[in-house]
């Protein structure tokens with residue numbers, strides 16, 4: 001729960017100020033500096049810096065800040081047993097027990113197919129992923145709750161879906177290494193089914209998957225659409241869900257956009273709210289780079305080099321990491337100091353590949369075509385069927401929004417449509433975005449694929 005409180009700390013401060021009327025100054029001086037030290041048996045220990053002394057603790061209690069915090073935490077986490085305890089840092093330090101992960105835990109992570117480094121501790125939280133992170137923490141803290149079962153994480157490649165889903169698994173095992181947690185890629189799941197069918201061992205396959213407490217399947221889009229695997233998967237899904245076991249899935253798109261997913265099954269993926277992860281902003285990229293450099297023991301990377309990478313690799317965290325790996329290989333091989341110029345030279349292939357692409361009507365039409373599975377020819381044709389017209393309207397809307405083309409010029413890119421048609425199509429999309437959140441989300445996913453830099 002400690003991580004959950006940290007993730008919601010700003011919300012907690014806002015509630016104290018806005019709903020309980022504690023003045024901004026009091027919050028800033030007394031509550032903000034509190035440190036969530038630990039949580040044991042619903043007791044939340046907040047520590048205060050030594051400089052405030054015991055009188056500081058007495059002041060906090062006199063102002064009833066422990067009661068206020070307790071009320072907010074109880075409400076936020078729907079748990080009436082939560083108790084807030086204020087103490088000085090030194091008092092806790094004396095009693096501090098370093099968390100030591102047992103052999104059982106280490107064995108459990110290997111049995112569960114987890115990478116040891118994909119933990120919450122190593123995951124950098126920023127604007128782009130804070131919602132996904134908070135949801136994953138909530139699931140980790142109480143797996144199997146209907147609200148997030150299944151937990152469906154989606155987003156473009158390399159943005160941290162696998163890392164986050166495995167973090168949940170780690171957290172669960174850190175707190176109870178007896179839980180049966182299993183992570184598999186879609187490929188592995190598919191291969192096991194095929195093998196089980198061929199060897200007539202489907203019963204064993206079912207036993208293996210149906211006795212787990214938490215099942216994580218990565219890149220589910222590869223599993224869907226293959227009949228035998230899809231059916232077997234949904235049998236497993238239903239069996240686990242009926243027993244309140246947690247299912248965690250990842251995909252590159254939200255359920256409603258997985259074309260090959262049978263409609264009968266689509267709603268099941270949406271029982272829990274699908275959660276998306278966005279590309280990290282500049283500050284988050286910098287923080288990720290520094291964190292990865294520290295993990296890799298890369299000490300000689302200067303600030304301008306971090307800045308150079310973070311400015312130029314903007315979308316994919318895996319590529320950010322790739323840049324660091326390249327630098328680390330050079331520095332280890334040559335025992336050399338990496339200067340800024342050398343770094344630029346070493347990374348030139350990677351960076352130019354990732355350079356900002358100019359968004360053109362062609363790029364937009366191709367992206368919409370790929371995303372909605374409607375051919376480019378149909379989009380620029382005069383065909384009026386609903387799905388083709390929608391693809392065309394969205395493309396025109398995006399051209400207006402992300403290129404500097406005027407209505408006439410946009411019309412030309414669509415086989416010579418006149419400017420009033422373009423105008424009314426754009427309006428239709430704007431209206432639909434306002435009225436229909438699902439539609440708005442779909443357009444948003446396409447925009448993410450285009451990766452505009454504004």
Ligand SMILES: Nc1ncnc2c1ncn2[C@@H]1O[C@H](COP(=O)(O)OP(=O)(O)OP(=O)(O)O)[C@@H](O)[C@H]1O
Pocket residue numbers: 122123124125129155156157158159160161162163164219252288317318321
């Ligand atoms: N916020 C983050 N903090 C730290 N590392 C991150 C973060 N986001 C991504 N990474 C790192 O980026 C790399 C790629 O992440 P991951 O494999 O989880 O992406 P993915 O979304 O599952 O990609 P794919 O869809 O291709 O499987 C990993 O090494 C992961 O540790």
